Amino acid sequence: MKVENERQEDSWEEAQQVLEAIGARDRFLITSHVSLDGDALCSELALTRVLEKLGKKAWIVNEAQPPHVYDFLPGLEKVMRWPAMPPEDWDGVFVLDLGKWSRMGKLTRAISAEKDFIIDIDHHRSTTGCGTISMIDPGISSTGELLYEFFKYSNLPMDRDTALLLYVAIITDTGRFSFDNTTARTHRNVAELMEYGVDAQYISNMVFRRQTLAQLQLYKRALASLSVNSDGRIAWIILRRKDFEETGTTALMTQEFVETPRSVVGAKIGIFFREMEEAGKVKVSMRSNVELDLNRFAMPYGGGGHAAAAGISMKGSVEDALGKIIPALETELDKL
Template identity: 30%
Template structure:
């Protein structure tokens, strides 16, 4: 971490010391880094006797309900006020807070802790480091800096944050420091086996059925460089699954050796197709999705095409093919 980040951590710690009622919130469509980081920080601040509210921003995926401290998460309530300090985690910009944005704006002071390169520094204090692989890494250093002991419950949440944001320590952004943090968490005595079963072997039967059904729609283009699958409303009806259950299918088809671009088309409505695009080595996924007013990262992006699923598929495949030519 550079000097500026360390300095900002110092300022943030002073602010926390002065504050009694502290609110914590993260982005909509919560993932493991979001929830793990929020609960880790909440549990740590409770240890120094702060009044902590963790705000729910969205439905919590069932995979994360095993996390220690999950009951600290509170439903949104616009009567909530007297917010001394509002800490946002893993949010690139203020709009990612969803309905909690109003509470953020009502807070006396704000801290923004994040690892997105696009972060807009919207807090009074900003602890932003795009070099770390997960916000959970920043939370680890931050709790250490506060000299609060990381116990098993806090460690379980940080492990979850980092593991889920790195595909179990596989992604490009994982560093030797990431592994040293994990080593430290294991020494604290977390039940790694139980955590990993909860995170990676906890698929519902309906989700498995959707997975299989969707895989049978696999189509490839350009000698297998492009792979496309569908999830239609009919499949959801047949399997009893929801659209959220399609999480992970696109990563699965990206496993194909020939694939550079893997793409899933999700039929929200007849002419409302949500697209998730993943790329492997060189294609810029966000560049392709930008053309349809979407966005994201280089290797993972999304957009919506307001056409029937067949036409949407033709359009996105054409766009990928054009990007490949450049």
């Protein structure tokens, strides 16, 4: 039988250190990264529930507002937004799902790596550990899944709401079990979470099947702009400042939009051109379905990212950006 990245240790040293730190301290500040996602937010809320059941105090502070789809999460009213800070001093800080220190944004002004006792819990491959103590597992789908294994290993008090939060962390970070971080281990952990009474259909309806009318009106404009080049290998959408102004929306609501041109059958590259708030600048977000390294492509323009997903901020109009990027990508595609 194939034994993959399942936790094997009888003695999980990092977990014991975290457990000891919780036992020795009483008041915790909890935070995560800017551009808050489901894993970050739900990990914060789940950990808070467990700490409170242990009789500890815990306060969540983030720089960003939680996206609207998470408005149903139990305990959400406890989440504070910078510059609001806890009413009391804390003696421990949890940084969850952070990736790297600078992703904490403005909270770095209130939290000090030198003075504070920092407990870093993360699954990012890029992380080097920025805590006084760290519990890091790059082989696991999400920080939420790592927290579940920690709670289980340490016999910490779980309940249905904690299970729900960890479930949301996992389904969002795995793209509903569709990204390559989804493993048999993930499904086994999720099966256990469901045994606490998690309602998968309800959660899916709340997280993935709700959009504001304004957001859909913006999407309608994006769809109306959908175009392909002469041979259909490149597809793109365009949104201008007036599209945001007239629908009362912001760029925060467009995170998934680039997936639409990318999904066109025959398209090798999907692109989203967006006029930025800063006048005379255009954001070019690109996704690749082929072996064209978009990070390498973006670098000469001062952009970057990953091989399959990269972005560039360009000076000039949308038409200037189209005139530069489309022919340059056609040339690159011809080389494949």
